[in-house]
Amino acid sequence: MVRIVANLSLILLYLEFVSFIAGCIVYRRSWLLPYRCLLWLKGIKTIAEGGSVIWTIEMASSNHWIYNLYFPLQCAGLLFIFYKCSVHPKVKRFNAWLLAAMPVVLCVFWWKGSVYELNLMATVAFDFLLLLSACAAFVDQLLGQGNTHFLRQPLFWLSSATLFYSVGSVIFYATWEYSKKMILYFSFFAVYFSAEWIFNIGITGCFICLYLQRKDSGSGPALKEPA
Numbered sequence: 590m591v592r593i594v595a596n597l598s599l600i601l602l603y604l605e606f607v608s609f610i611a612g613c614i615v616y617r618r619s620w621l622l623p624y625r626c627l628l629w630l631k632g633i634k635t636i637a638e639g640g641s642v643i644w645t646i647e648m649a650s651s652n653h654w655i656y657n658l659y660f661p662l663q664c665a666g667l668l669f670i671f672y673k674c675s676v677h678p679k680v681k682r683f684n685a686w687l688l689a690a691m692p693v694v695l696c697v698f699w700w701k702g703s704v705y706e707l708n709l710m711a712t713v714a715f716d717f718l719l720l721l722s723a724c725a726a727f728v729d730q731l732l733g734q735g736n737t738h739f740l741r742q743p744l745f746w747l748s749s750a751t752l753f754y755s756v757g758s759v760i761f762y763a764t765w766e767y768s769k770k771m772i773l774y775f776s777f778f779a780v781y782f783s784a785e786w787i788f789n790i791g792i793t794g795c796f797i798c799l800y801l802q803r804k805d806s807g808s809g810p811a812l813k814e815p816a
Contacts, residue, residue, distance in 0.1 A: 593775070597782045602642060604789040605635045611793050615800035623673040624743065624799055630666040631792055634659070653707040660708075661699070664715035665691050667751060671722045674744050680729040687718050687725075694718065712762045720755035723748045743798040750791020757784020 612628045620628075637659040641652035668688045675681035698711035726748035730739065739745045761781040 594778055601782060601785050602638055604786055605638050608789045608793045609635045612796040615796050617803055623670040626666060627670055651705055654704050657704055657708050660712050660715050661695055664718055667719055668722055671726050675729055677729055677732050680725050683725050684722055687722050709762050709765050713759055716755040716758040719751055723752040741798055743795040746791045746794035746798060750788045754784045754788035757781060
């Protein structure tokens with residue numbers, strides 16, 4: 590079982606690297622701020638995932654402190670991206686409230702427990718905020734008036750990836766104690782890694798859509814800044 594988890598981790602690390610490299614290849618200065626932030630966030634996540642593997646192998650100790658530092662950054666970064674990409678006022682206001690709730694969640698849950706043990710309550714709370722923001726992004730797209738097919742919209746790929754990721758993460762971390770007791774151990778890890786893989790594939794799709802939109806529109810910016 591340990592070998593299986595190790596192999597799944599290597600596949601995840603490979604997808605992280607491929608997604609980040611794809612974003613770097615198609616990156617253009619004309620990208621709007623949210624998508625530039627997404628590329629930076631993708632790079633940090635790749636470093637965090639790679640660093641956690643190296644730390645575990647070299648130090649033979651828990652890598653949970655890396656995730657305890659990264660998860661708040663990921664949550665704040667994605668909430669900011671969804672906020673900046675929001676078009677409709679009510680959706681934008683909703684994302685603003687979620688972004689404002691982030692420091693509150695951090696203050697309430699962050700200081701409980703040791704930094705070397707995974708902060709489950711904070712992690713689940715962060716993922717729940719991302720789940721709400723991803724659902725709001727879907728509503729924003731459904732209310733949109735654009736003629737572009739949804740599969741060619743970068744926000745569709747990002748919100749879909751975040752939705753699957755947040756649902757999978759909530760299930761995995763909320764049942765963490767059961768997995769530690771080896772109850773349905775493989776099932777919980779299958780949910781976790783599937784969510785992570787879909788997250789990387791969705792972000793890669795987001796980067797590709799940005800490239801295709803710029804290619805279709807010529808040398809000018811592919812997207813317009815939301816009002």
